[in-house]
Each structure stands twice: as structure tokens, then as C-alpha cells.
Amino acid sequence: xxxxxxxxxxxxxxxxxxxxxxxxxxxxxxxxxxxxxxxxxxxxxxxxxxxxxxxxxxxxxxxxxxxxxxxxxxxxxxxxxxxxxxxxxxxxxxxxxxxxxxxxxxxxxxxxxxxxxxxxxxxxxxxxxxxxxxxxxxxxxxxxxxxxxxxxxxxxxxxxxxxxxxxxxxxxxxxxxxxxxxxxxxxxxxxxxxxxxxxxxxxxxxxxxxxxxxxxx
Numbered sequence: 001x002x003x004x005x006x007x008x009x010x011x012x013x014x015x016x017x018x019x020x021x022x023x024x025x026x027x028x029x030x031x032x033x034x035x036x037x038x039x040x041x042x043x044x045x046x047x048x049x050x051x052x053x054x055x056x057x058x059x060x061x062x063x064x065x066x067x068x069x070x071x072x073x074x075x076x077x078x079x080x081x082x083x084x085x086x087x088x089x090x091x092x093x094x095x096x097x098x099x100x101x102x103x104x105x106x107x108x109x110x111x112x113x114x115x116x117x118x119x120x121x122x123x124x125x126x127x128x129x130x131x132x133x134x135x136x137x138x139x140x141x142x143x144x145x146x147x148x149x150x151x152x153x154x155x156x157x158x159x160x161x162x163x164x165x166x167x168x169x170x171x172x173x174x175x176x177x178x179x180x181x182x183x184x185x186x187x188x189x190x191x192x193x194x195x196x197x198x199x200x201x202x203x204x205x206x207x208x209x210x211x212x213x214x215x216x217x
Contacts, residue, residue, distance in 0.1 A: 001025045002046060002151055004185055008211030011041050016208045023200050028177060028184045033204030034214060037087065039187045041151050045078050046185060060150055060183075070099075073181075077154040081136055083128040089115075089135075090124040092189035093142040100147060114142045117176055134165040138172065145180065151170040152177060154186040158193065171197055191216040 007019040016038040023029035025197040035041050044050040044055060048069035057065045064072045082193045083092060093114055115121040128136060137157060144152060154173075158166050174197060177184050188194050194201065194216045201213040 001058070001060050003030065003056075003058040004042070004046065004184055005056040005058070007042075007045065007057065008053040009041050009045050009050060010053050011050065014038065014041070016041060016204075018208075019055065019210060021202055021212075023183055025183050025187060026181045027200050027202040029202060030198035030199050030216070031185060031187050031189075031202045031204070031210075032189070032194060034206070037204040038207075038208065039204060040155055043155055043185060046075050046151075047153050047195070048072050049076075050059045073147070073150050075147075075149035075152045077140055077157045077191075079156045079159060080172055081140045083136055083139060085128055088127055089131070089139045089142075091119060092139050093124075093146050095143055096147045102147075103195065106162050108193055110148075110205070113141075114145060117179065118142050118172065132165070132174065132185060133161050134169055137161065137165075137169050141173070141176065145176065145182075147178070150183060152182045152184045156183065156187050158187065159189070166193075171198060 002023045003023040004019050008017040019042060031039050031042065041050060045052050048067060052065065056063060059072060090111055092215065094107050095112045097110060115124055118141060119136060122139050123131065123135055158169055161169060170193065186197060201215055203211045203213055205211060
């Protein structure tokens with residue numbers, strides 16, 4: 001579960017107040033709004049990348065408001081993917097597990113498990129320069145899911161993909177998040193993408209209020 005309760009976030013001269021949002025465990029939440037409305041700011045606050053001025057953020061009932069990003073058990077898929085040129089696909093997926101000092105055998109098993117789910121087993125030795133846009137997206141998703149996060153936050157991760165690849169990755173996200181029982185919060189500008197993935201829908205209004213909707217029409 002993701003729960004944001006009466007949060008106020010200040011980012012320079014930008015301020016958004018009284019934010020309330022809740023996504024039950026295992027469900028897929030979509031957050032939409034105009035450019036500059038504060039969508040990414042809210043997502044970063046959930047991940048611990050941006051401090052909040054007041055309020056509370058809970059993950060599966062645990063108060064994580066003042067916890068560091070690494071302590072929140074959240075996977076993050078940014079818009080720019082942010083792959084490292086010098087690391088192979090294998091090393092990207094293994095990255096978080098190695099930081100957390102997982103045993104080598106467990107790292108190997110988890111990398112192989114995710115690579116099979118993401119259909120990139122044949123790419124494990126490649127570096128980003130040798131990957132297509134969709135393959136890079138799958139690699140970034142493997143990195144985000146590697147440490148078995150309770151929550152996945154996605155910031156317009158499909159915006160640069162062509163239509164065919166975009167549809168393939170949507171199907172992949174659906175299957176992987178469902179198989180791993182992950183609660184997701186996804187920012188997008190595409191209503192079609194939102195309605196294909198989401199079962200909880202939120203819109204930031206011009207007044208900075210988050211409204212819960214049935215779907216995006």
C-alpha cells in the first residue's frame with residue numbers, strides 16, 4: 001500500500017499542499033496532471049528523494065516519512081532510465097543487490113529470474129550502447145525490481161518509445177507487477193497508457209488538489 005496523508009512539499013518557489021492519495025497493496029495507481037503541477041515532486045517524495053514540509057508517507061502501513069530512500073524498499077524507474085555506460089545488463093540488475101550485500105548465489109539466481117521474466121536473458125553481457133530503447137527499458141525495470149521492492153514508482157518511463165515497443169513494454173509491466181504483487185504509482189501523459197495499466201486513477205487539478213477518478217476519458 002502507498003498512503004500519502006496531508007503532505008505539503010516545498011521545492012524552491014513551488015509548493016503543493018494537503019496532498020492525499022492512497023493505493024491499496026498490489027494495485028496500480030496512475031497520477032496525471034498538467035506540466036508543472038507537481039506530479040514528479042510527489043513521486044520523488046514517496047521515494048525519499050525529496051523531503052516533505054509536513055504530513056506523512058506510509059508504505060504498507062509503515063511510516064517512512066523520514067527514512068532514507070534505501071530504507072523504503074521502493075523501486076524507481078525514472079524518465080531518463082539512467083543506465084551506466086560501463087555496466088552490462090547483468091551488472092545493472094545486480095547493482096542494488098550488491099550494494100545490499102546479497103550472497104553471490106542469490107544475486108545470480110535473482111538476475112536470471114528477472115532476466116527470464118523480462119525476456120532479456122540473451123542480453124545479459126551487453127552494455128547500453130548495444131541495446132534498443134525497449135531493451136534499455138527492460139534493463140532499467142530489472143534494476144528497479146531486483147531487491148524485491150514492495151512498491152514501484154514510474155516517472156513517464158515509456159515516453160520515448162515508439163508505438164510498437166511502447167505496447168510491448170506495457171504488457172511486460174502488467175505481467176511483472178502482477179507476478180510480483182507490487183503496488184505501483186505511475187506518472188504518464190498518455191490516457192491510453194493510463195487506462196491500460198491502471199486500476200486507481202488520480203488527477204492533480206489546477207488548484208493542486210488530487211482527485212480520485214474511475215478512469216481517464
